[in-house]
Amino acid sequence: MSNHPISGIANQVKIVIWDLDETFWKGTLSEEGITPIAEHTDMVRALVDRGIMCSICSKNDFDTAKAKLEELGIWDMFVFPHIDWTPKGQAINTMLERMGLRAENALFLDDNHLNLEEATFFNEGIMCVDANLDLTGILDLPQLKGKDDRKHSRLDQYRVMEGKFAEMKSSGLSNEDFLR
Template sequence: MSAKPRQGRVKCVVWDLDNTVWDGVLLEGDDLRLKQDVVAVIRELDALGVLHSIASKNDHDAAIAKLVEFGIEEYFIYPQIGWSAKSEGLRQIAQSINIGIDALAFVDDQEFERAEVNHAVPEVIVVDVADLHDAVAAPEFRPRFVTAESAERRHLYRTQIARAEAQDSFVGPSDEFLASLEMVFSIKHARQEDLQRAEELTVRTNQLNSTGRTYSYEELDALRTSPEHLLLVATLDDRFGGYGTIGLCLVEKGETAWYLRLLLMSCRVVSRGVGTVLLNHVIGLAAEAGLPLRADFVETGRNRMMQITYAFAGFTEVERDGDRVVLERASLQVAPHPATVTVVTDAAPETVGAA
């Protein structure tokens, strides 16, 4: 079965192994041969920022050893190799990456396995490996921009896995572990070179997205230079390396109140205790202006986490039209940043025409 039509982007392709990534069956002792056209697709999508994983009914250690032997093990994160249903492996992969199940595509040569996934997790795009090249030509597999950061996405996740392993072996309170990361959270006014990644964030971020609205590069560029708006981007680094650009917010500066039109944060940093840093920074800027801060919120069915973030930050509902809500934080008191992170900000927005 070929790919099903959908609106969202594919963030991770999950592969079967036997007669899909390679010709032959590992546990039958076949002389396995990599499918070079499949490997070419894996490398191409990896360069576009699409992640890869595995859901294979196989002996885990033998399969990993064969992937290492073939020189392609590094492409796959959170592989699920064992004897459980493929749909269970897909659910585990989505949970480990912290993305929606509908952001996965699954490639398998066997009709039975494709049917099982279609039935159990119909949100997943299911692809017969025989139809692979036609399937991956679809727009869902092709981001509009390929940023330097998206091209490094796999490495960012592998670094995240290293952090998780360090956390698992750490003895002591969680705050001490977070402090040991030596995190630096940087907030700056968006520059032109930030806009491709900013657009990508509006497309890819669902759970910590206040409105679910996407913004084009051109819209963001106009807002970046508008005197009535603030467009801020945030990055996070620690002793393991960078997380990349993980936050974006858009503020409209009204005469009687400031309006937070968009706030989003990458789910990659939720466990780092920095989810409120960007919001607190905007609260502080509004306080400096002596104005209350209002925030647009649209209930998308997937952003409950952002609604909770606003509630804990002291925002209350003042207007509602169906699933569209206006929240307000009338208090000008600013909460301190977490002690486990150093926050760095720039002084002023980029001026029009600046390099």
């Protein structure tokens, strides 16, 4: 496995951040439509079963993307998704901050090299992989071994964090005021 085309995954992975168009699925949601990639759906489920979280950073319409992911039966496996038309580098930074994770433990998958470079610029130490590469075998890497979490306790923890963040946002309080 040392000849695996995916290099640059040096650290323990705690979160995999997926781009959607031409990465998680084939095609572009806002244009010609998409073709699901079953292996990627299976990969998300396997990662969450290992306690490795999955998120999304995609330039798309939120409601359309959410509806497609619900149709695929996979929406509930993602935490802190960022789906809008803003730049990805700072969005990933904010996402990791809200989740209390370090960039060194994040893996970003995207088919666009400019998005990968931007992610690296705003998130020092993040591991980026060009999604044009063959991603099969990525689950065999020791950095993505995780721990048995088929009960999804980590997923549940991040769901609670997500809920608290949404509550804070809707309350209009600052982080400190909300926590107080």
